[in-house]
Amino acid sequence: MEEVREFLVLEDEEGDRLDVYLSSQLGDMSRSYIQRIIKDKKVKVNNKEEKAKYLVKEEDKVVIEIPKPKILEVTPQDIPIDIVYEDNDVLIINKQQDMVVHPAPGNYENTLVNAILYHCKDKLSSINGIIRPGIVHRIDKDTSGLLMIAKNNNAHNSLAEQLKDHSITREYEFICHGVVKDDKITVNKPIGRNPKDRLKMAVVKDGKNAVTHFEVVRRYENFTHMRARLETGRTHQIRVHALSINHPLLGDPIYGPKNIKFKLNGQTLHAKKIGFIHPTTKKYIEFDSELPDYFQDIISKLK
Structure with missing residues (x-):
């Protein structure tokens, strides 16, 4: 079952883009994920479908249907990884060359995601879905080096915002x-x-x-x-x-x-x-x- 959330736009929230408004109301979801939900026609304003750029007005009734999380198809694997730093929020990995970061259809094994699923268990952000848990950014298979992993959604949103602002x-x-x-x-x-x-x-x-x-x-x-x-x-x-x-x-x-x-x-x-x-x-x-x-x-x- 999808989770249905309803919001009433207040006076000081008027003029915000629909995706911005919803991301401020749903603090554990990224704006890009909310944009996908809007694109999938799971958001209505006053019983009418609107685009992400719609500017909300005072007393608009916004209803969002949040998809039920899919069962993770990617299997944790005990693959050695070079951990540079770890705390409750972030994990810094030094990725070896020739290692794929996240699975793709038809290739669900031996990736960095399989390794961090084994290492972190359920302590990974869910923002990027079932294939890329915790992955805030990526580097190519044949590129080696440092990669940030988010262990919860708040950390993911913070790091993603810094990437967007070019401050990292x-x-x-x-x-x-x-x-x-x-x-x-x-x-x-x-x-x-x-x-x-x-x-x-x-x-x-x-x-x-x-x-x-x-x-x-x-x-x-x-x-x-x-x-x-x-x-x-x-x-x-x-x-x-x-x-x-x-x-x-x-x-x-x-x-x-x-x-x-x-x-x-x-x-x-x-x-x-x-x-x-x-x-x-x-x-x-x-x-x-x-x-x-x-x-x-x-x-x-x-x-």
Whole structure:
């Protein structure tokens, strides 16, 4: 059975968007989840379906049907994970390369989600549904490094809001083809689906705003060790922006050269640093990780 909740809009709440109003009333649900419920026609204002952008008026009667949580189809698995930090709200994982973050239809095993379900039991946020419990953001299968996991819905909402505000510190290190001339480069180019290949992302005029700050760590013959700080978080952002300045990532199977002299399992990209305001203490905390063995092996060969 779906849970039905009713609200009456007060004078000081008039003028809010419908999705904003409902997210303020239902504090344990994200705005994106509420938008999905509205899109599924499970919300009515004065017995009439309205869109998320509808501006509520005083004495509007808002009724929302909250879907019953689905039974989790993903099985907890005792898979070793590198835990950098853990408390009652957040879990910081140092993900190894070649590990998928969350399951997809047809692939429900051996992912990071299977591992954290085993480790955290039922202490994970439910905002992103049955496939991605606790997952606030993701990194690609072949990208290693730090990842935030939310252990309850309040923590999830706090971290998601910080991601939206671009206030979370996210620094990556990678090795790219070619010798980068400038010590620092900021790339501000919108990213969207590649119109010629829907499996790829690309710099496109009607894409979403994307900003990456690049900095040279060390130059080698034909390659450069780089640092990237994300201002936004688009799919494949660093990989696409690096390609846009003609310095694709070493080992990138989608955007890089096919013939390389190193044996790699994917792009040489590591999420090295992450920092954010803690959901409960409201204090800024930051975590740094060592470059993984595969990355250091490449550096030693380049030297």
